[in-house]
Amino acid sequence: MLFNSVDFLVFFPIVVLLYYCIPNRFRYIWLLVCSYYFYMCWNVEYALLLLGSTIITYFSGMLIEKFAKSAKENGKAHKKGAAKAVVVVSFVLNLGILFFFKYFDFFTENLEKALSIVNIQVQMPQLSLLLPVGISFYIFQALGYTMDVYRGDIKAEKNFLKYAVFVSFFPQLVAGPIERSKNLLKQFSEEHKFDLKRVQDSLLLMAWGYFCKMVIADRIAIFVDAVYSDYVTYGGWYIAVATVLFAFQIYCDFAGYSTIAMGAAGVMGFRLMENFEGPYCAVSVPDFWKRWHISLTSWFRDYLYIPLGGNRKGKFRKYLNKIIVFLVSGFWHGAQWSYVIWGGLNGLFIVLSEIFAPSRRWLKEKLGWKENAASNKVLQAITTFLLVDFTWIFFRAPGTKDALQMIQSMLTVKNFGIFFDSSLYRLGLDRRNFYVMILSIILLLVVDICHNKGIRIRKWLESQNLWFRWLVYILLIESVLIFGIWGVGYDKAAFIYFQF
């Protein structure tokens, strides 16, 4: 069930209405039923995987706590080892499921190629399995819980149903944010009273998410898909324009989902973590990664980068760890080398940024460069955007070879004239649709810049008179209805991050 489907618009109010009618102590059971129903709308059988991962991590948590307690009370070192072994088993089983469904074909295909280099011809099996929606998200969330229990950051949840709803909570089940047990799990035991102000605020958040997804992302997708699916015909500046637009498409698509998720959870009184904080206002690539897909980046930081040694083992290891984290992050996004290259490039930019930081500082001092000047911030933001956007080519292109050909086309094809005739309006978006797209991107940037400056628009709106607040709410809803890409003639565009 997609957030931008009629089904969800029927499902969600029913869930919320009954949620507030049910006594507090039973609400988590209702949410569990709804979450599994939500998931099973895609594929009934794959709900078993969700259940499987839940069972594994639930019992892992119980065992880890038991062994850890025993080790602490009796000082038995082997018990601590046992706890560690349970963590390993939990990781192996969960990552095994992920590997089987997401990476098996990729692995066998590459193994075949590798062996053929040394003249060994082997026919490896291809499973061609349908990727379970959101598998990377819920498995990471469940594994995060295992680690948190192991580290003693939280106590293992005894109530299986409560734990199951933590793993499967429908607003963020299929595309995040990847929640932390420390933040979310305890909220299923809290009492959430109906609070009109909070509900209003959350619904506004949802409306903004829908705007980002349906008005901006899905509109941009029409243009980007046209160029990327035929980049031989639409080379040079077409690719450049499409790539810049793709940066906003993927942002609005993914942030749109996260915002709807936060809003949907908020309506029921749950607080999900922020997943995006104005990423294109970032002044460096490391800064970008503090603002982009925060739940995943912080997951990798806590559960991979730090266990790898983080920055505690010297500069070289620090840089290496960062590169590893980003390569894995790329691989997490998809079983394709282009994702790995995308991750690797981002890791490389971060490492280079850190290596050259002292020389940059030195040069700026010598030149009398004003670090805090607005012009500097704008320049840094543009540079960062261009670097990040360059890596998006690998993310969006069908494969690595295509990405390289597209880069070559951008550097060689001379067709700057497309900006002066109506060529750009012939790729699925006519002139007016193109203007709507540009205006909505400007609106998005204004919102992000305000956010960056510490101006919370929702808070500001709260302080306004009723007529103005309602005007904004209604304008937002009606603009989604009018300008949104939905209805007949359009397939309900799935969120890009569902495939991960």
Added chain:
Amino acid sequence: MKNTKVKAIIKSIISVVCFLVLLAVCTYYVDRTLKDKGNYLKYKEFYEEEEPFDVLFFGSSRMLNGVYPMELWDDFGLTTFNMAQHSEGTLVSYWQMKNAFHYNKPKVAVVDLTLLQDDKIMEHQEQERGYLHKALDHMPLSKIKYDALKDVTEGIDIGEYLFPLAMYHNRWNDLEEIDVYLELPQRKGAEARVGITKMYEAEWEGRTVATSINTEMYRLDAMVELCEEEDVQLIFTLMPATGMSELEAMGEIYNYLELYAQEHNIPFLNFEKDKGVVNYTTDFYDNSHLNPNGAKKVTYAIGEFLMDNYEFAPKSAKTQAAWNQAWSDNLGAKLGEMILHDDHENLNYYLLLVNDNTFCFDIKMPDVSYIEAFGAEDMFAELKLTKEDIIFDSTEDAVVVTVYDEETGAYFHSAKFIPKK
């Protein structure tokens, strides 16, 4: 304390309700503005009629382009409405009829059977899906609409029809002034296509009667049953649409329908069989639709039949005034059509519009060769214009047609046609 809490709850509920009402009102206006106006305004005219119609017409675009209710008002004083819709088969016609009777039950219902088909969405392409929207979107939300949708779409994509904004919200890109200032077309549902296609008369005689019953016949049974229940007199028609492939293929079925109509004691006006009503050289827009010249003839023939066979209640002064007003507005529409075809090139199209019992006209030209120059021989024959009726003026370099009001003789419009060299 408790009192304050109750007050807060009541305040919250009022606030939510007010907001939802405001949102619904805004969405209603957005929906109204974005709707396909041609279709929306057509049926708006139907729903706004206060008194029962004398006759309602149902069927496909053959009927839509074949009967002009305003002419029936002018010639016979009948209040009628053309409910027909493009590509509408018997299945949708049945539901149109059921819905229409719910809001305005006429004395007579005329159903054209030219397009005897089952229009289930499953078998249709995108274009037909659009036609289904045209036929069904106007129905107010009701059990009838829901049943119709369930039947026609077989439950697939029912939401798209219940909430048609899904279909046309993209029209923000094509909005025109008419989308904001809604002006009723005053055609009482009919459509007029101006153009001429020379046709041939297909042989009717000698066709055999179909032995097997068409799968859609049960829809006709349902229509017959509905009209009996509602005490509405039913008439079947077959519009002139010679040369069309359906006729070639379905001639046998149409013969069967005649027998069916006889069996159920339903009059069957078969304009395809009864030649002589339309002129095959001048009265067709294309091979399946009549142009205004042909439509007026068929309309008149139906009007005569209705007046000869049924008794219609006298109209209230209010209805008469409203229809007379509609008639004057319709004259305005006719002038609009003339201006639209006042292109100095197509004399035939202009004469097509001028051939109307509301008008009289004179025609000037330098010499008779101008008729040939415009390829207007057939049209002149149709208008029964002889040399004596033409004013030959050697000072003119074109054909000049001046149109007057038949009753008052007042000037209406004139156009000049210069032949291409």
